[in-house]
Amino acid sequence: MPISVNDIMQLLCRVSEERKMKAAFRHSGRGALVAGATAFVGGLVGGPPGIAVGGAVGGLLGAWMTSGQFRPIPQIILELPPVEQQRLYDDAYAIIRNLDWTDLAQLTALVMGNAAVQQQLLGMLMSYLTNELRAEIKYGD
Structure with missing residues (x-):
């Protein structure tokens, strides 16, 4: 029986909702950019000690941003x-496809x-999320 894309998405939502699955996306490139930019600005403002301080602050900020x-x-x-x-x-x-159903509820x-x-x-679904979207999966609350 043909079924719409929206119906399958609802089914996948129901199955993942039952397991209380959540996902987070890592943005490591953005975190590295922030860490580098703050180290650069720190160097411009404070010279060599500014690079160290800017790098430390930027590293912490970048890590926070990439935690997802x-x-x-x-x-x-x-x-x-x-x-x-x-x-x-x-x-x-x-x-x-081999299941016998008449509608989405069934x-x-x-x-x-x-x-x-x-x-x-x-x-x-997990394979798609981890391989294609590079997400980290968590179960439960």
């Missing part, structure tokens, strides 16, 4: 561009009642 804020995975899924949602759809559909009930299918969907 954890966001619920359902929110991340729904904010993905259509091309990425289609990619997730294709991967998820390959897992659920499909969701089938998936939520089948631990093996849930694990396959979660594995696919």
Whole structure:
């Protein structure tokens, strides 16, 4: 039975919500830029000691910036561009295509009642988030 991309996104949201999955994105390039910029400014203002102070302050600020804020995975899924949602759809559909359902509610009930299918969907979703989006995954609150 054909199912829309939005319906599959809702299914993936439900499965990840059940496990209370969250993800954070690391922005190491931005942190390195901040650390370098503050060291440079410190050097301009205070000479060699300013480089040390600016580097230390910039390093702490850069580390704080790259720590990432954890966001619920359902929110991340729904904010993905259509091309990425289609990619997730294709991967998820390959897992659920052999299930027999008539609508989204029945499909969701089938998936939520089948631990093996849930694990396959979660594995696919985790692989996508960690490999493609370079996210760090966390379970629970």
